[in-house]
Amino acid sequence: MDKKVVLCITGASGSIYGYRLLEVLHQMDFEIDLVVSTAGAMVLKEELDLSVKDLQDRFQKIRLVSEKAIGDRIASGSRLVKYAGVLVAPCSMSTLGCVANGINQNLIHRVCETALKERVPMVLIIRETPYSVVHIENMLKVSKAGGVILPASPAFYHKPQTVQEMVDFVVGKALDSLRIEHNLYRRWKS
Numbered sequence: 001m002d003k004k005v006v007l008c009i010t011g012a013s014g015s016i017y018g019y020r021l022l023e024v025l026h027q028m029d030f031e032i033d034l035v036v037s038t039a040g041a042m043v044l045k046e047e048l049d050l051s052v053k054d055l056q057d058r059f060q061k062i063r064l065v066s067e068k069a070i071g072d073r074i075a076s077g078s079r080l081v082k083y084a085g086v087l088v089a090p091c092s093m094s095t096l097g098c099v100a101n102g103i104n105q106n107l108i109h110r111v112c113e114t115a116l117k118e119r120v121p122m123v124l125i126i127r128e129t130p131y132s133v134v135h136i137e138n139m140l141k142v143s144k145a146g147g148v149i150l151p152a153s154p155a156f157y158h159k160p161q162t163v164q165e166m167v168d169f170v171v172g173k174a175l176d177s178l179r180i181e182h183n184l185y186r187r188w189k190s
């Protein structure tokens with residue numbers, strides 16, 4: 001397995017989850033193919049005051065791919081099987097709905113569809129509150145199809161003192177799902 005991941009940032013609140021994953025995976029020397037949806041770019045600006053270009057400037061090893069590039073190599077199963085996984089962080093309910101129902105309106109939806117059909121590990125860090133029945137049914141569909149639904153809900157048993165620690169808990173759980181080693185949170189000891 002190559003040390004490569006696809007990271008998608010969509011327009012849910014919680015751009016910091018995508019940003020932190022970029023930071024951590026970049027430090028780990030992963031090749032990262034990054035796709036940011038139009039709404040994802042809007043929320044990134046609102047929450048972190050960063051543009052997509054700022055991401056590219058900070059993380060020079062990333063390959064930035066447009067959400068419109070539907071024919072990009074990561075849309076293809078024969079290429080995606082070489083990746084350790086696909087992460088959508090944060091994942092909006094709109095993207096969740098498209099993935100759950102096989103609708104491809106952009107490259108992010110197509111990459112997720114390809115991940116499900118090729119059994120490439122896929123993690124959706126979803127964020128919304130409260131959930132409607134539609135959201136819950138879509139989560140069930142994705143979970144049954146083999147995707148990991150990972151709500152952006154940090155735990156408190158490790159007594160986080162900072163927002164960063166709470167973010168790192170969720171990011172660490174996402175890396176656990178891809179079986180990527182890390183020390184982002186303290187594991188439960190009994």
Ligand SMILES: Cc1cc2nc3c(=O)[nH]c(=O)nc-3n(C[C@H](O)[C@H](O)[C@H](O)COP(=O)(O)O)c2cc1C
Pocket residue numbers: 009010011012013014037038039040042043046091092093094095096127128129
């Ligand atoms: C500031 C802001 C915060 C948002 N937060 C959420 C959210 O937490 N969850 C969600 O599902 N949608 C949220 N939305 C709405 C999505 O951005 C919207 O549904 C968009 O169409 C999603 O498109 P995408 O999935 O292609 O990124 C938010 C929008 C804005 C502007």
